[in-house]
Amino acid sequence: MRSKIMLFEQIRRDSRVEGLSVRALAKRHQVHRRTVRQALASATPPESVRRRWQSKKIDPFVEAIDAMLRSDLTAPKKQRHTTVRILARLVAEHDATDLSYSTVRSYVNERRQEIWAEIGRPLTEVFIAQTHQPGAEAEVDFAELWVDLPNGRTKCYLFTMRLCFSGRAVHRVYPTQSQEAFLEGHIAAFAELGGVPTMHIKYDNLKSAVTQVLFGTDRRRTENERWVLFRSHYGFDPFYCIPGIEGAHEKGGVEGEGGRFRRNHLVPVPKVKSLAELNIRLAKADRADDHRRISGRLATVGDMFGIERLVLRPLPTEMFEPGLLLNPRVDRHARVMVRNCQYSVPAKFIGRRVRVHLRAGEVIVLHGRNVIASHERSNGKGAQILDLDHYLEVLKYKPGALPGATALVQARAGGAFTPAHDAFWAAARKTHGDAAGTRELIDVLLLHRHMAAADVIAGLTAALSSGATSADVVAVEARKQHPGASQTAHPVDHGGALKHTVVSITQRRLADPTAVIAGLPPDTRALPSVAQYDELLSRRNTGSDASDSVKGNVS
Structure with missing residues (x-):
């Protein structure tokens, strides 16, 4: 329309300034003389008149086509007449061999809309604008998501709860769409929002909540008992949308929110060590989105949520176990x-x-x-x-089962069983033999139950550096790594030089007293005596006293 207005303005200007005739104006602007006359008559171009379809060939078959289209009003959606089928029936039933497909299609496209509009059910869906009250409604949905985890690219699911009034949303990622994830998502969202919607929450017909859809006008559903228990605990009602794509518009806010959040905060594909780490990032992104402004609104999401938060229903005092x-x-x-x-x-x-x-x-x-x-x-x-720690007591008396244990394979793959453990194990088996060396390793693994893994690994490194293959040495060195332990080393004097050594109490006790073990000097002290403790005896059994006692008893 804009280009035609400019054309009319140029025609009127040329006529006014140069006084050109209608024929000359039509030739200059390469338009029909009728267009020139329209321009000279009015600066506003006339509206385009929609060409009404006319065809004498189809007139005899109009009533038959209308009857077919009216029968579609009560027919199943997937068993309605197409243009091809209508033309085929006209040829077979009414001998309409002269009709072309394009002629029938033009009539059907126009007439079908009119017939459906007559009964108040237009084919083009009409959407009604809605006004939501603060704290009254929310919407929930799952969206697919890919995450790069340590074991590779993994398909996960983005749980989204969105408040209808403010648009404030909470997002969490879970490995499945199971009922456990469904409930945990609600608990996390309620905790983040600080309350529960007072009216209802809108859902698809998820299996986590609905076991059977009872078709009818009252949206009846057979609900999962655990789901009923959950929403009874938090005190809210569900609103189930129409099944399939037809009901997507009933919770259009959360349908668009999942895609918006994924495009803005999850592109490129996030690379994290765990989903727990990713959920921490998502919580920060949710709070950052409080500063955004939804199209058509004057206030930000955070400002509107500040109003809505005050009217949410308070959370129950007791936690619900989602597992x-x-x-x-x-x-x-x-x-x-x-x-x-x-x-x-x-x-x-x-x-x-x-x-x-x-x-x-x-x-x-x-x-x-x-x-x-x-x-x-x-x-x-x-x-x-499998957790290797769960089998240590058994492996203590069955050490031969450790090398091929599935739990050991998984511990290596997960990083719990480190190269330092392997090095200690190899050295212990070389020194003590396979069975005894494996038992020493198991004693080291038992240290992980009450000591930090980093401390134990540091103890392993220190023991190996000194050539010690005892779990006692590893324990002593690991305790030195603890923040509360004394970090003061104990020097040993060897000819005037101070040297830091690792001392094994067990080896020192069992070794030859004259030998130098783990850097200790020879022990030349005499063995202790317990003779002085005889003074504590109440009676001494001497030979003479004993004989006199016997004679007295006989007499």
Whole structure:
């Protein structure tokens, strides 16, 4: 329209300034003389008149086409007439051999819209603008996400909860879309927002919440019992959208939020050591987004959330356990079966029933009230997650099983069993033999239970540097690394020179007293005597006293 306005202005100017005729103006501007007359009559170009479809060939078949289109009003969506099918029926039933596909298509496209509009159901969906009250509504959804973890690029899922009034959103990443992740996402979001929406939260028909969709006008659903318990605990109602893509607009805010957040904060693909580390980054990104302004709003997200936060329902005082509670029995390999995966527990619990809290990213095993094992949850079926520490007591008397143990392979792969451990093990076996050397290594591994891993590794390095292959030496050196331990070295005088050495009490006690062990000088002291302790005896049994006593008894 703008270019036509400029054309009319040029025609009117040339006519006014140069006095050109209609024919000359049409030739100069290369338009029809009718257009020149329109321009001279009015500076505003006339609106384009929509060409009404006219065809004498289709007139005899209009009623038949309309009948087919009206039958589609009650037909299933995937079994309605297409233009190809309408033309085929016209040829077969009405002998319409002269009609072309384009002629029928033009009529059908226009007439179909009119027929559906007559009953108040236009084919083009109409959206109604909504006004949301502060603290009343929220929306929840999962979105796919790729993350570079130590074991490679992994497909994960981005949980998003978005408040409808302010647009404030909370994002967390989980390895699955399981119910445990679904509930943990809610708990994290409620804690971050500081409350719970007072009206309802909108959802897709996720299996974590809905076990069956009961089709009808009242949106009835059969809900999962654990989900009902969860929302009863936090005191909110669900709103389930229409199944499929047709219901996506009912929670359009969170549908767009997942993509926006992923493009702005998760590109390029994040590279992290764990999902816990990534979730810390996401929490910071959520707070940074408080400064953004949503299109069409004057206030920032943070300003509007400041209003909304005051009217959210307070959180319950008691925490809800999001993990699924299981009660498996420990098998003879000291493992429990959880969701087709096996996780190790200390060997002393073999044959007993234990309690398992299965969470989105971890598996917690309890015996009574005590946590006896904790593992990162595996997403693969048939996986074995074994902790070498759980088998140390057994390996103490079965040292030959250690070299081929699956737990050892996993400890090496995970970095818990370091090259320093391997070097100590090799040196210990060379000095003490395979069985005794392996037991010394196991004693070192037992130190990890009450000492920091860095301290134990430092102790291993110090022991190896002095040629010692005893767990006692490693323990002493590891304690020196502890922040609370004294860092003062004990020098040993060798001919006037001070030298720092590693002392093994066990080796010193068992060795030849005249030998120099671990840098100690020969021990020339006499053996101690206990003769003075005889004074403590209440009676001395001398020979004469004993004989007199016997004679007196006989007489």
